[in-house]
Amino acid sequence: MMSGLPSPPHHERMAITGMGVVSPIGQGLEAFWQGLVHGVSGITPIERFPTHDLRVRRGGEIKQLRDLPALSRPLPTCRASQFLIHAALEATHQARVPALLATGGRLGVVIGSALGGIAEAERWHENPQDLHALAGASYDGPTRQLARWLGAEGPVLTISTACASGATSLGLAADLIRAGTATAVVAGGMDVLCRFVMRGFNHLRALTRDEMRPFDRRRKGLLLGEGAGLVVLEREQTARQRGVIPWGYLLGHASCADGAHITAPDPEGRGLERSIRLAMANAGVESTAIDFISAHGTGTPLNDCMETRVFKKVLGARAYDVPVNSIKAHMGHTMGAAATLETIMCLLAWHHGQLPPTLNYGEPDPECDLPYVTGQARAYRPRLSLNTAAGFGGCNACLVLAGGA
Secondary structure (H helix, E strand, C coil): CCCCCCCCCCCCCEEEEEEEEEECCEECHHHHHHHHHCCCCCCEECCCCCCCCCCCCEEECCCCCCCCCCCCCCCCCCHHHHHHHHHHHHHHHHHCHHHHHHCCCCEEEEEECCCCCHHHHHHHHHCCCCHHHHHCCCCCHHHHHHHHHHCCCCCEEEECECECHHHHHHHHHHHHHHCCCCCEEEEEEEECCCHHHHHHHHHHCCECCCCCCCCECCCCCECEECEEEEEEEECHHHHHHCCCCCCEEEEEEEEEECCCCCCCCCCCCHHHHHHHHHHHHHHCCCHHHCCEEECCCCCCHHHHHHHHHHHHHHHHHHHHCCCEECCHHHHCECHHHHHHHHHHHHHHHHHHCEECCECCCCCEECCECCCECECCCEECCCCEEEEEEEEHHHEEEEEEEEECC
């Protein structure tokens, strides 16, 4: 442990009983997984809004949502809410959430997002007569839409820790269940591409005109994407009573800030290192048990070096034996959705016995010299995974995950 850090209590593990995905490389778990292991890129020219005045005009845009079975009511017009509902229908079906509610279970909803309903605010600004857009323009608008759709009567929360939001939401959901305020929680992250976010990242010069190249010497920046990733969290005993077999488990979590810079990470990664060490302590595991890392891996010069340094500090000499990947080059940085999509990837990797590759890696960087998974998917079944996340403003988070029984 780092000096001065308290030792968190070892909490019971939380079962992940349902998972749902809306992503630029596939909608639904199977399509998402096939896109990952076969190295599909979801980066395309953006078509939904004007980009003529932008320096970078590409990203992980979802061109069309897949058709759903006949629904008892129309979907809301809010794109972010549609992403959440699509992902939630898949996750809650797997987890048999209706059966949970029928026996008096209390369902909560915790959604992490970097931008919330900003795309609806932009839509309303273009058409002030569109009251539906105005209603969804608040930061928590999409979360409330999802909660109403699901009939959730437990806590309904929208949180933002920038691009660590998807990880923070899962940790908070687990805490709500342990506290007894919810029987199960639909948790995860979501964000939508719009001109506001594209112009902002263009002005920051954070976007690359090249490919995203996590941990590669040629990396120059990131590309943005959109999507949603949701999971259902609950106690294992509750799931087994309904005959539901978990995909895996959230063993521990932690969030720590470093506040080094409004956009750049702390070069030494002090907040991320604290998050990892506290998450492992919360899970009751030592670093020697970690056998895979799903990195934040944005393909920016500063982030990838920082993460590499932190992994070496935490794992010591074992850092050169533990595989690391980043899936952001497949679909762009999906902001609030990123860490939850990566969590889902970790559990699918255990389920299928494969690690998806890090796309566009070709030239090693002496400062990023860990065993990154590159080229093609690698046969490997991770038992305990770290999922790291680092966002603007020094927001950091880490999840410790285990594959299913």
